[in-house]
Amino acid sequence: MNRLLKTATLGTFSLLATPALAQEAASLDARVNEAFANATGPFVSFIFAPFPGTEFPWIVMWLVVAATVFTVYFGLVQLRFFGHAISLVKGDYSDPDDAGEVSHFQALATALSGTVGLGNIAGVAVAVGIGGPGATFWMILAGLLGMASKFTECTLGVKYRNEYPDGTVSGGPMYYMSKGFKEQGLPGGKILAVLFSIFCILGALGGGNMFQANQAHAQISAITGDYPGWITGVVFAVVVFMVIVGGVKSIARVTEKIVPFMGIMYVGAALIILLVNFNMIGWAFGQIFAGAFTGLGVAGGFVGALIQGFKRAAFSNEAGVGSAAIAHSAVRTKEPITEGFVSLLEPLIDTVVICTMTALVIIISQQLIIDEATGNYMLNEAGSAIATVDGNTGVALTSAAFASGISWFPYVLALAVVLFAFSTMISWSYYGLKAWTYLFGESKASELIFKVIFCIFIVIGAAASLGPVIDFSDAAIFAMAVVNIFALYFLMKVVRAELQSYSARLKTGEIQKFSH
Template sequence: MSYRKAYLAAPLAALLPVQAAAQGIDETINTIFADYTGWYVSLIFADLPGTNFSWIALWLVVAALVFTFYFGAIQLRGFTHSIALVKGDYSDPDDAGEVSHFQALATALSGTVGLGNIAGVAVAVGIGGPGATFWMIVAGLFGMATKFTECTLGVKYRNEYPDGRVSGGPMYYMTKGFSERGLPGGKIFAILFCIFTILGALGGGNMFQANQAHAQLSGVLGEYPGWITGLLLAGVTFIVIVGGIKSIAQVTEKVVPFMGIFYVIVSVIILLMNFDMIGWAFGQIFMGAFTGLGVLGGFTGALIQGFRRAAFSNEAGIGSAAIAHSAVRTKEPVTEGYVALLEPFIDTVVICTMTALVIVITGVLNIDPETGLYVWNSEAGRISTEGEVAGVELTSAAYARAFSWFPAMLAIAVVLFAFSTMISWSYYGLKAWTYLLGEGAAKETTFKVIFCLFIIIGASANLGPVIDFSDAMLFSMAVVNVIALYFLMPIVKRELESYVSRLRSGEIKRFKS
């Protein structure tokens, strides 16, 4: 431990007498957690018979492909129009002061850009090898069509209340859309979706964030019990979501985008510093995508990890983004679909690829000099790394090779990203909760208190059970949401065709040239 670490860890030393007991609590939580959730995780990630390809990965891949073909590769032909919409070229000046396309996109992004891009990518590359990056990019590109579909529906079927509030999301398009098409079961889908959203909010939107924030903080400050981080994060979150101190959330919401931009700039600098190795890194990514380069499971190992982490990072098909995007002020729901398709592009294709390239280029993954293949650590179930670190610590180690100060900066970024994602997911979870139980101060406070308690559990548990449970809950949301999207995609097509024809005829005006 350096002097700096020792100095920073000094206040924690006072807690040493309780540390042993605390670690006991951590282990107990872990055991209970793994015991109670293990069966469900196994069910969600079960392999297809006779293969080692999980059915849920195939589920999302097929959905993304279906939406891509059904909407005629909207992510390619609509990309420039998406940019124009975000720039406000088609925004009516009379609507100024309302939620703009940019604001809806930025808020949705602050709920998705974060640990998935930093820790998730490291997990994918650590287990699936550099090749996982290729499949992550592919999943991101196809996932753009999924996001387009769900966010168009989110706006089309949102609820607008007399007091001006707007609420939308899959639960609304499931009930209203199914009813419009004369299909039964919309309400059941909505209820199931809400249950999974609540659990997803507590899992991926909460425990995973708290867990990785603790991992990063303990990497910088020295080891200390996870519940301390959990308690601190839970306390601040409690002040914001229960105490109504919105200024903290507002500050976070403004700082996080700049942290994201800073992260990308640092990544670009590292890549430029290693300019001569970029070609080699892309070679590793392409070769690894089809051969595995020594990774257990080879091609499918890389593919599954790539798809899993991409879905976890950009949330395409999960349905959460439809909640955030639904507040935009537009007369054309499909415009928000266009804007939302940029989300997986920014999140996965740009930011995740940056992280992956830095991890590969900086050489923190151990390569056997004789075979040129990655060294597999069968005990840990991943590629052997420098210091045998994984998750966010691997990303931190990679960036530290270029800039020794980066781990401290990353620790701050991770905590802020984690906090921002928690705030977003506490909102998504609350929307699902109130949809099921109705609105009311007592009901809302109950959810918020539960949410804060899960932060402590998440920070105390080990990486494995937390990641598995988080993924299982998010993918459960995707199961219900994607089925609903299949039923409702003809409505989106109708909206799209009408919009495109009016755009071509000049009926839809461009306000800025």
């Protein structure tokens, strides 16, 4: 893929030798950008509408209240069953006769490869860049609470999945909405399922696609020099097309193997930077706590920090969004709730560990400019975000922060971003496809239409500028959460019955570890 990118980039530079052509290419980007912002504006405004008389978006409250309700309703399930979740992932409770089926580890790893990615690198930079270090506190809190949301949706995802005679499975919120509501004698399940599917398709095209393409382009062009985004888009679209339509599994397989290494390397590099600056870790946490409750001068004060933290946590770990329920539903287990336990590790790894690492590196690297007179952060000219050393935002801010500790790391990060972006696109193309086939049936022709649309959106995403793309991506993903959480409230008693039955059997010893 790299060779492909290089060839494309070199091609671009020779193409841009003519100024007229360069201008034309740049104006194409601008046109795409403008049309896109106009088309998505009303939808974005609705999702992020604040409560009347405040600046607090209702959607953020919706997610946090849900996560808190699930945490209380299931009696701190994320704490009580944390050890059990680790045992399940290790395979202690896996029947050896089921060897060869999808293991808990594999389901978790697949779901993680869809969530760990740009949200952890670029998203955190956006959160800390706008909301200040205090956003990290709210992000961690949202991650911890989100573990209960994830537990609820993934248990239901496995419980109500469709198992077809040919042995394949399809699961996710649309199935627990239609089948679960019917089983409970509740009306409207089908309508919710259709609504969810529509938003899931938009989410797949937004956060799972355009945002990824956009930030991958930003990262590549930061290294190679500026060139039109649609070129990166076309290259990405071709490679994704080869995988999802052409069935070139080898590309996906190589990515699936490299991505976990990249993740480990990313955390490793962050740890090295933190170790080298260990004397500043205490100060960084001081900033995080102070910022969480005072804002330290950021736009919107501490509420601004809170909104940014919660928003980016939800975007990064997708708890309550419903996407994980699709990814986790393929596991082989007789107890749907076991997959719920395993899935609660996801927000922990994604948000509490990886996102916090990114935030700490950004804070410690002092890329965010502090006004020495007041100790508060200085805002940029527009007053919308904190001023940074080189005016960097998003992934460029993370990159600059890592570069201050390890000078060559931006190159590794660029590769990581490209691979993360790619693997997230592959995962979301599957989530979007499942929603699409739920609406339009599982025919080859209908699948192909979705896949082609998906590839076209990669080009649009790479060409548009960060603002409209990130707004639309957030809005689409949160719209999924609106419908999903609504359904979860009605179905959470099903999960509680499962939880009570399972923990009783665990206590009596009816459920035992297998000796391997």
